[in-house]
Amino acid sequence: MCRHLAYVGPEVRLGELLVAPAHGLYRQSWAPRRQRYGTVNADGFGVGWYAGGDPVPARYRRAGPVWADLSFADLARVVRSGALLGAVRDATLAGADAEAAAAPFAAGTWLFSHNGAVAGWPGSLAPLVASLPPAEVLALEARTDSAFVWALVLARLRAGDDPGRALAGTVAEVAAAAPASRLNLLLTDGTAVTATAWGDTLWYLARPGGGTVVASEPYDDDPAWQEVPDRTLLTASRTEVLLTPLKEPSDTLAPASAEESRT
Template sequence: MCRHLGYVGPPASVGELLLRGPHSLRTQSWAPRDMRGGGTVNADGFGVAWWGPEPAAVTRYRNPDPIWTDPAVEEVLPRLTSRAVLGSVRSATVGMPVQRSSCAPFLWDRWAFSHNGVIPQWRTALTAVLSDLDVAATRAGMTRRYETSHLLEAEALTDSAALWVLLRRLLDPDTPAGLAEDPGTALRLLVTTVLHHTPDARLNLLIGDGRALWASTCYHSLSALVTDDLAILSSEPYDDDPRWQSLPDRVVVHAEPGRLHVEPLEPAESTTGGRDA
């Protein structure tokens, strides 16, 4: 499937983060070490988002061609610096379009989003998920509810783009408020609802707002490198730094400089609760 990376820390070169280490995100595009469930290369496009001095200002660059063919990665993006970056390389699911609008990161407001995975029969599954969210909104007494037409807001005809429509509504405090009190709750609610309808979905989601990162693991790999100064979440470690931590399957992660918090995707299954690392 895909590979992605999120960074929050001291100002860093946007392009350098895509190239950092002997097993950089760019290298992972053609030589991944832990691709699960099919695919050997991530050659169906890439993208990167970065935040300005004000975290609400987020910009992105995307290309439907392989990352190793784009000279901007070495000639332009290294000249840009940011305290927060989210990058992704794509391996398109068979039948889904290979075009710029299909490439993560997807943006909304101050948020950037990437999905590593696949949702089988995604149109049917996500319509059912949307219906469940509508029922939950109704029970909560909300007047602004989820409607099937909202899926038409998706930027591309892909499971990832449609999934982002649902997630960004959970992140929006106004449409509708109350279903998700924080980004971790939004990820948990969305992922568990999708799994209810499609148990074999693969749902490694990654979001950032310029200050912190949140992620879910469901089937695919994810590692974390967190110090007092920076936080990085990556599908695969880009170097041999011993501080990398391999994260377990089916968890929700919150990472920011000096803090890594990991909770089970379904807390009821755990007797220990969350942990900070």
């Protein structure tokens, strides 16, 4: 159910991370190796990146499969960035939202992606609608579970939560309302990457030339890839990764502070 990848580090061509690797996000659109739910990710794709010192990212999104878009292959060959987020989508339910439903979602300096599905959507999250201002509900970019989860995360960010608390709190809130949900969330502001492993695979890689990649699955067979345990919050800079266990919804919404590990 979708694959995504985020990177912060020295400038690279987008294609170096998304297209060129033997098992990169491009290939994961039709042949993922570790995807537990679904088989292909051909219901849209997107990439957001930061360039030229501008804190607001650019985005390129389409409704169809990434392999059918020759313009993307050309763009990825030449565009360079020190921070990006890319995703390929396997739709949970059929819909008419087209590229608006494709990650990354964006607001201000933020890029966001959701790998997973909300169980019982949309009815299961109806009680959470009241937690959002009506204007934000009406402004949802797409009528999908991922877009709604993004609205919940964004509301926390705007209320002053740091990225880790915003993701951890949202995961706890959604998991309490829809317990069988898979909530691997990915968030970046171009300086750091924050992610959750909740019901699906998540990995990270410290690149030899510098920089950190966080992804649904490894894009090559480098033994340096590290798998993130389930129920974990990940925070990554260009040089460091911090893993914090997440508590179940019955506990506090804040991420656990004990048993933290640094790599």
